[in-house]
Amino acid sequence: MTHGRLQGVLSPVVTPFDGALRPDSRRLVRHCRWLLGHNVGLAVFGTNSEANSLSVAEKVQLLEDLVAAALPAGRMMPGTGCCALPDSVELTQHAVRLGCGGVLMLPPFYYKNVSDDGLFGSYAEIIERVGDSRLRVYLYHIPPIAQIPISLKLIERLLKAYPGTIAGIKDSSGDWRNSSTLLQSFQSEGFDVFVGSESFLLAARRSGGAGCISATANVNPGPIAALAQNWTAEDADRKQAELDAVRRIFQRYPMIAALKTAISVHSGLPEWAVVRPPLIALDGAQRDSLMTELDGIGFAMPGLAHG
Amino acid sequence: MTHGRLQGVLSPVVTPFDGALRPDSRRLVRHCRWLLGHNVGLAVFGTNSEANSLSVAEKVQLLEDLVAAALPAGRMMPGTGCCALPDSVELTQHAVRLGCGGVLMLPPFYYKNVSDDGLFGSYAEIIERVGDSRLRVYLYHIPPIAQIPISLKLIERLLKAYPGTIAGIKDSSGDWRNSSTLLQSFQSEGFDVFVGSESFLLAARRSGGAGCISATANVNPGPIAALAQNWTAEDADRKQAELDAVRRIFQRYPMIAALKTAISVHSGLPEWAVVRPPLIALDGAQRDSLMTELDGIGFAMPGLAHG
Numbered sequence: 045m046t047h048g049r050l051q052g053v054l055s056p057v058v059t060p061f062d063g064a065l066r067p068d069s070r071r072l073v074r075h076c077r078w079l080l081g082h083n084v085g086l087a088v089f090g091t092n093s094e095a096n097s098l099s100v101a102e103k104v105q106l107l108e109d110l111v112a113a114a115l116p117a118g119r120m121m122p123g124t125g126c127c128a129l130p131d132s133v134e135l136t137q138h139a140v141r142l143g144c145g146g147v148l149m150l151p152p153f154y155y156k157n158v159s160d161d162g163l164f165g166s167y168a169e170i171i172e173r174v175g176d177s178r179l180r181v182y183l184y185h186i187p188p189i190a191q192i193p194i195s196l197k198l199i200e201r202l203l204k205a206y207p208g209t210i211a212g213i214k215d216s217s218g219d220w221r222n223s224s225t226l227l228q229s230f231q232s233e234g235f236d237v238f239v240g241s242e243s244f245l246l247a248a249r250r251s252g253g254a255g256c257i258s259a260t261a262n263v264n265p266g267p268i269a270a271l272a273q274n275w276t277a278e279d280a281d282r283k284q285a286e287l288d289a290v291r292r293i294f295q296r297y298p299m300i301a302a303l304k305t306a307i308s309v310h311s312g313l314p315e316w317a318v319v320r321p322p323l324i325a326l327d328g329a330q331r332d333s334l335m336t337e338l339d340g341i342g343f344a345m346p347g348l349a350h351g
Numbered sequence: 352m353t354h355g356r357l358q359g360v361l362s363p364v365v366t367p368f369d370g371a372l373r374p375d376s377r378r379l380v381r382h383c384r385w386l387l388g389h390n391v392g393l394a395v396f397g398t399n400s401e402a403n404s405l406s407v408a409e410k411v412q413l414l415e416d417l418v419a420a421a422l423p424a425g426r427m428m429p430g431t432g433c434c435a436l437p438d439s440v441e442l443t444q445h446a447v448r449l450g451c452g453g454v455l456m457l458p459p460f461y462y463k464n465v466s467d468d469g470l471f472g473s474y475a476e477i478i479e480r481v482g483d484s485r486l487r488v489y490l491y492h493i494p495p496i497a498q499i500p501i502s503l504k505l506i507e508r509l510l511k512a513y514p515g516t517i518a519g520i521k522d523s524s525g526d527w528r529n530s531s532t533l534l535q536s537f538q539s540e541g542f543d544v545f546v547g548s549e550s551f552l553l554a555a556r557r558s559g560g561a562g563c564i565s566a567t568a569n570v571n572p573g574p575i576a577a578l579a580q581n582w583t584a585e586d587a588d589r590k591q592a593e594l595d596a597v598r599r600i601f602q603r604y605p606m607i608a609a610l611k612t613a614i615s616v617h618s619g620l621p622e623w624a625v626v627r628p629p630l631i632a633l634d635g636a637q638r639d640s641l642m643t644e645l646d647g648i649g650f651a652m653p654g655l656a657h658g
Binding site for chain 2: 065091096097098099100101102127128129130131134151152153154155156158159161162163165166169188189190191192320321322323324
């Protein structure tokens with residue numbers, strides 16, 4: 045791993061809540077430690093973290109708690125992009141101050157059909173206000189959810205204005221052609237492309253991609269990280285197929301609720317199944333069906349139930 | 352006007368910023384006073400207020416400033432629906448404590464394709480946590496932007512669970528058939544329907560609608576409020592056509608920037624043109640063209656330039 049540069053596999057770490065829907069940092073620390081133990085970095089406060097259901101104060105506190113628990117900030121890429129400019133500035137400043145390896149920044153996502161000028165203005169304003177040479181921004185392209193795409197022209201303009209600071213992108217378009225275009229267009233400028241799903245991990249590595257940031261890294265971290273590292277091995281395609289089989293099962297359910305259900309079952313901690321509105325937990329039938337499917341392929345989460 | 356119940360015309364009040372993009376409460380108070388002087392209520396922190404580009408702390412402060420300036424809280428319907436549950440709770444609690452006539456509540460809008468169960472859970476959790484019989488919630492249906500529709504089934508369920516608290520809806524679908532269905536379905540239960548554009552004002556009044564909450568009420572408050580009141584007059588259709596002519600002009604430009612431009616020109620205060628990213632201000636050509644079109648129909652903002 046290149047020293048000091050985020051790469052390989054990161055997990056948009058699911059956020060545990062208690063019965064009163066409060067974030068539980070003790071369980072979050074434990075899950076992060078388990079992920080790091082499988083060589084997976086911490087993209088806390090991503091889409092799959094229900095980050096957009098958390099207040100700024102809650103995110104600040106959780107990040108403080110992770111760092112206080114001696115988890116390595118250099119392996120963290122917290123999501124800091126919000127609708128409101130001051131929120132994005134506050135979270136980004138905080139992440140830089142704590143020494144995070146980078147931040148994953150959604151564009152402001154309420155107003156639709158905004159121009160590249162407006163999005164450039166938003167990113168530029170945040171970067172200028174944070175005003176710290178340690179800042180590494182990973183753009184977050186997730187048009188199916190945010191509905192605000194990050195265009196090639198916008199990336200080009202941001203890279204030119206803020207070289208070194210604009211460090212890469214998470215491409216959650218679900219479209220390999222887009223990832224491939226990003227790799228061809230910007231890789232030579234030290235712009236790292238992370239695909240948003242391990243389904244594209246092997247293809248990405250073969251094209252020089254930095255890695256993946258994927259929901260299912262929350263539950264299948266070891267095998268995903270292994271393929272990211274051993275992508276030149278002879279059995280790489282077979283390993284990719286194994287990853288795909290796990291992911292396909294989770295994709296048949298509401299993803300976040302399904303990840304939390306699997307963690308709750310494998311950790312023996314039922315509270316892990318709690319999600320915040322507007323999401324809802326799996327019902328009993330979904331839960332049984334998910335676990336049966338996972339058992340059917342011998343799915344395991346080694347070391348999760350560590351007391 | 353029914354005592355104590357919001358009705359008629361409300362403006363999603365545009366939020367003035369200074370050159371450093373900070374909200375300017377002095378100018379906001381002045382604009383609110385001008386709107387009230389034209390019998391238009393204050394739906395502050397709506398979509399056209401760039402509310403989703405403001406932090407919770409900024410919204411709390413601005414609302415405090417409005418009330419401190421002796422503007423009547425009973426005429427206010429601040430937007431309080433955010434992505435994050437604790438944010439919506441905080442803003443709603445604050446609005447109720449200050450005596451606001453109601454709150455306009457977006458559903459959480461980041462996660463897409465969420466279920467009615469999840470949306471019910473979100474509204475229910477907020478209402479329960481606020482736990483105040485004075486709370487009046489107006490649901491905010493704006494699928495073109497929030498991408499999260501408020502279904503008839505959801506309204507039915509909320510009305511049953513929280514009668515009296517669920518007070519109505521702002522329908523910004525832009526589809527009169529939807530407003531008409533809402534009126535037919537829920538009007539008898541004391542559920543007030545506000546259309547999201549004065550284009551539907553006359554039709555809404557004729558069908559028992561409570562009024563409208565419309566962007567262009569920021570610039571054309573008097574004539575819109577007059578039609579809301581005098582909808583049985585003989586010249587009502589002609590008055591509606593006059594409102595439509597003004598609105599059509601603004602709709603040819605990015606709405607929020609155009610509203611602010613018109614206010615900046617008519618008030619003589621150039622800073623009014625400032626918008627926050629991701630929005631951008633009109634360029635010179637757009638500005639000239641807008642003002643020429645408005646002059647062409649004799650558009651005026653009487654009493655705005657009061658020094």
